[in-house]
Amino acid sequence: MMATVTEIKSDAQETGAWLGSNIWDGRAFDGDWTPLQTSANVLEPATGAVLGSVGLASPEDIRAAAVAAKSAQKSWAATGYDERAAILRAAAAVAEKYRAEIVDWIVRESGSIIAKAEYEVAVSIKLLHEASAMPSQACGQVLPSSPGRLSMARRRPLGVVGVISPFNFPLYLAIRAVAPAIAVGNAVVLKPDPRTAVCGGFSIARIFEEAGLPKGVLHVLAGDGAAGAALCSDPDVAMIQFTGSTAAGRKVGEAAGRHLKKVSLELGGKNALIILDDADIDLAVKATKWGAYLHQGQICMATGRVLVHERIAEQFTKALAQSATQLPVGDPASGQVALGPLINEAQVAHATRVVENSVAAGATIEAGGTADGLFFQPTVLSNVLPGNPAFEEEIFAPVAVVTPFASDEEAIAIANNGDYGLSAGVITASLERALAFADQLHVGLLHINDQTVNEEVVNPFGGTGASGNGTSIGGPANWEEFTHWQWLTMRGVVPAYPL
Structure with missing residues (x-):
C-alpha cells in the first residue's frame, strides 16, 4: 500500500x-x-x-x-x-x-x-x-x-x-x-x-x-x-x-x-497519441490514461488528443471510459488517490467551459465531465472532430479527447492540424508504419509505442510553433x-x- x-x-x-x-x-x-x-x-x-x-x-x-x-x-x-x-x-x-x-x-x-x-x-x-x-x-x-x-x-x-x-x-x-x-x-x-x-x-x-x-x-x-x-x-x-x-x-x-x-x-501543447488498428487495446488504454490523467492533465506534454483508428475506436473508447471511472480522486496527501486537485478555481472553470462547449458542438461525455471544488473527475469525450473546442484548445485538466480516423494519412493530417508542435506518440505493432509517421509529424518529441509524457533528463526537450x-x-x-x-x-x- x-x-x-x-x-x-x-x-x-x-x-x-x-x-x-x-x-x-x-x-x-x-x-x-x-x-x-x-x-x-x-x-x-x-x-x-x-x-x-x-x-x-x-x-x-x-x-x-x-x-x-x-x-x-x-x-x-x-x-x-x-x-x-x-x-x-x-x-x-x-x-x-x-x-x-x-x-x-x-x-x-x-x-x-x-x-x-x-x-x-x-x-x-x-x-x-x-x-x-x-x-x-x-x-x-x-x-x-x-x-x-x-x-x-x-x-x-x-x-x-x-x-x-x-x-x-x-x-x-x-x-x-x-x-x-x-x-x-x-x-x-x-x-x-x-x-x-x-x-x-x-x-x-x-x-x-x-x-x-x-x-x-x-x-x-x-x-x-x-x-x-x-x-x-x-x-x-x-x-x-x-x-x-x-x-x-x-x-x-x-x-x-x-x-x-x-x-x-x-x-503549451495539444499533443496527439495515435492508436493504429493493430494496437493492443488494453495497453493503449493504459498508455492513454497515463498521458491524459497524470497530474490531472496539467502537463505541457499531456495527451490532449487521442486519435484512434475507426475500426477499434468504439471498443477503445468504451474500455477507456470504464477504466477512467475507476480512478480515485481526492487529497493527494492521503496516498490513496490517482488524481489530486487542479491548481485553482480558474483552471476548473476553464476546463468546465471547454467540456460544456465541446458537448454543445457535438462531443459526447463517456465518463466524468464534472468537478467537486478543485477535484475534476477523469473525463472521456468521444466524437470530437477538428473544430470542436476540445480538439482545438489546451485544456490542462484530466480530459481524454477521442477522435476517430480512417487511414494513416488522415491520422497524420489530424495530428498536424493546429499551431502546437510539442509531443506525439504512435502505438502500433508495425514499426515500419510508425517510422512513416515519424517523418511526417511536426513535433519536437516523438515516442513510438509510448504515450506523450516522457522525460529522461539527458534528452533535448523542446517544441515548435505555439509550443x-x-x-x-x-x-x-x-x-x-x-x-x-x-x-x-x-x-x-x-x-x-x-x-
Missing part, C-alpha cells in the same frame, strides 16, 4: 524543518533570506489550508537581484571547473538528504499525487548529477585556419540568466534551467510561480545554499507578471528561459526580443542554450598587412 505523506516526511511546515516556513516566510533569497515588502499566502489546493506566506518581488527587487547577480557572476565564471562541479554534486546530495520534505511540499503546494512528486524529485536529483559533469566537459573546438594562426571556437557563459518557471512540475521545470546555467558559469535569477514558490523556488535556494554556492550566484524571488516583465527588460539579464503557457510565452518572447535577449520558450521557439533544453542542448560562441584566434606575430 502507498504511504501517506505524513508517513514519509517530518512535518515540513514546522519551525526547525529544513524547508520550514520560518526560513522563507515573506522573504526572497540572494544568498541570504531578505524580507520583501509584500507577500501572498501559500495555499494547499486539496484543502484550502494556508501553508505560509511568500514574499512577492517588485520590479525594483528584480533590478537589485540582477545587479547583484551580474557582480557575482564574474568570480563564479572564473572559479575552477572542479570546484563548480563539486558544488553541483553537493547540491544533489542535499536534495537526496531532504527528499522527503521536498516531496511533501510538491504534494501539498501543487496538488501532486505522491508518486508524481517522488518522480519529480528523483529526476531533479538526476539533473543535478548530469549538470555536475558539465564543467569538466570540452567547451570548444579547434578550427582549421591559415598557417601560423591558431583558431578556436569556445563556449562562454552568457552572464545572468533569468528563469521564469511554472506551477505544474515546479521543482524540475525550474532546476532543469538553473543547474546547467550555473554549471557553465552563469548566475541565475529565478522567478517561480508564486502558487508553488516553495517547492519550485525556495527548495532550490535551500539546496544550493547548503551546497556552498557563493552568495549572489543564485537569486530566488517569487512575483507576479510585473516582476516577470522586469526580468525580461532588465539590462543586466542576458537570457530568459521561460516555461509556461503559450499566451504568456508570446509576451515573454516579445519583451525579451525587444531588448535583444536570448530567449528559450517552452510552451516554443524551436529551442531545446536538456542534455546536449544545454551547452547551446546557456552559453554563446566566441571565436578566438592567436598568432605569434602581427601580420604585415599590405595597406
